[in-house]
Amino acid sequence: MDKSGKKIRVLVAKPGLDGHDRGARVVARALRDAGFEVIYTGLHQTPEQVAETALQEDVDVVGLSILSGAHMTLVPRIKKLLQDNGMNEVMMIVGGIIPEDDAEKLVSEGYAEQIFTPGDPLDKITGYISNNFK
């Protein structure tokens, strides 16, 4: 919940072409169990589709799951499209097989607030959103 008592709305999105949705679906369910309002896009979304759904669903958080190695292309594109839609405040988090160098770059250049990788417990993800949501 945010400060006004409204449920935090999280979009779990699978951009790109890879079909590995185990992580996205497990995280989506953990977020729901932790009391978030969760919208899951399903697979094979274009960056435009992700940004469009984020806007229509008026979400507070966008969580991208990418396991195809295309994160350096997809994350910045989606971030830009969200900004173009006026969604500057939305919290962007990314999960997947993201090498450390890339993760640092995505965070330091402001494309994502936090990166989660294999081995991170579910509570770390739900906790991060709860603790950092303003």
Added chain:
Amino acid sequence: MEREKFHHLDDQKRAWEKHAESLEGRKESFVTVSGRPVKMLYTPLDTEKLDYEKDLGFPGSYPYTRGVQGNMYRGRLWTMRQFSGFGDAYDSNRRYRYLLEQGQTGLSVAFDMPTIMGYDSDHERAMGEVGRCGVAIDSLEDMEILFDNIPVDQVTTSMTINGPASILWCMYLANAEKQGVNLKQVGGTIQNDILKEYIAQKSWIFPPEPSIRLITDIFAFAGEHVPRWNTISISGYHIREAGSTAAQELAFTLADGFAYVEAGINAGLDVDSFAPRLSFFFNAHIDFFEEICKYRAARRIWAKRMKERYGAKDERSLKLRFHTQTAGCSLTAKEPENNIIRTTLEALSAVLGGTQSLHTNSMDEVLALPTEKAVKIALRTQQVIACESGVANTIDPLAGSYFIETLTDKLESEAEEYFQRIEDLGGVLAAIDQGFFQQEIADAAYKYQRAVDNEEQVIVGVNRYNSNEPLEIELLKIDPAVEEKQVSRLRKLKEKRDNLAVRQSLDNLVNCASGNDNIIPGILEAVKVYATIGEIVASLKEVFGEYKEKPLF
């Protein structure tokens, strides 16, 4: 006499049980990685009903529980087949030649996501994905480069491709012909298993009905022209990676297999004309004994059903042959060197389970595509098991173990229960449509993750014995220039080829797809004039449409 003996044993067992249960245990319950409870001890009382001839038999004989070949690894070891592909066809060709030089005995091609989804490298949706998690193949030209200086009459090749399997297969065959090889000599495998795409792997293109038609057309064409080709690799691997239990992997994979058999029969094919070329692909997860039992149960279930329900007479139709890959999802990003040990155990279970071919994961695959060094260690793991450990000396060495036989039976009966549930839902396609498999797998995956998070399931270096040291291994990086290079080569090809012939071949293909004739000759004609995968898929989409999933979690 027998009865008396068992009575006596039962008394003794009760006495032992009373004593053993009074001792303090490390934890309350002991379960497999699939959450299956395991007893402290198994005795002859558990296998009282085991009938050697009926349930086990001899290797190479019905019901093949002990193996599909008469002399198993004494005749020929399993094929050591490392799955690989990255960058463009030149990069991957170099890796394949390296692996063959290192003693690998078969090739296995990993394609990039655009190829898997049927897009050309210059398509908008391919942006950022070209050559990333496999090799980019747009046309016959790429296939020629990929197999340059690799004799396709001597090396068998497995291709992990499903939605556009028919197209990549035709490219492979066209290249073989250009190398001067008779198609009757060409051996290999296409994964071509669309059902598990809808269920777990989620890389689909067309809806189920036309997809199944493409598959039965491949069965028919191969039966006549490419008799050494394994036309499908019915895959549990991805079902398991998506989070299923061992019993679900076994049941869903075999249910898919039976669905293909029924599709072939419904298409008018004689079961023995295509069933001998069906092959399987299983996961080797970390729970050692459960995996071994899974392979043994799979062989027995397949043989029984093929004989009893589908009336197969050719004994090759009854033999479940399978490839195994160690479990990617069991590997950890933390302390990746430990993955070598996990992979060793998993590979050993596949060998003790009688696999026909094996891929061992490299320690760094949870982080990136493997480096040459990591893939060499993975291959050496198989070679040590094969040549040093002695486990390949005798066939099915764990048979007769009270535990192994009990668990094999248990997995078989659980699979039978699932077959009944699937049948009650209206069959595999109806069950997919209702999200049955997807939900079962999602539930199991969630349960597993919770067990890891609360440390019921220990993962060394992650939730126990975690040293938090920084990562110290080198990772393979894909040059971002690969995409540009691939796109520019594709553009050149589109200029220099005979575009009139391409247009005609695509028009023919649309006509053929709209009718009932076998579609493979039409695809073969199109790839030979260098029509691209994107063009062929787009033409087929005009007739077949596209699959859409209902997203659930």
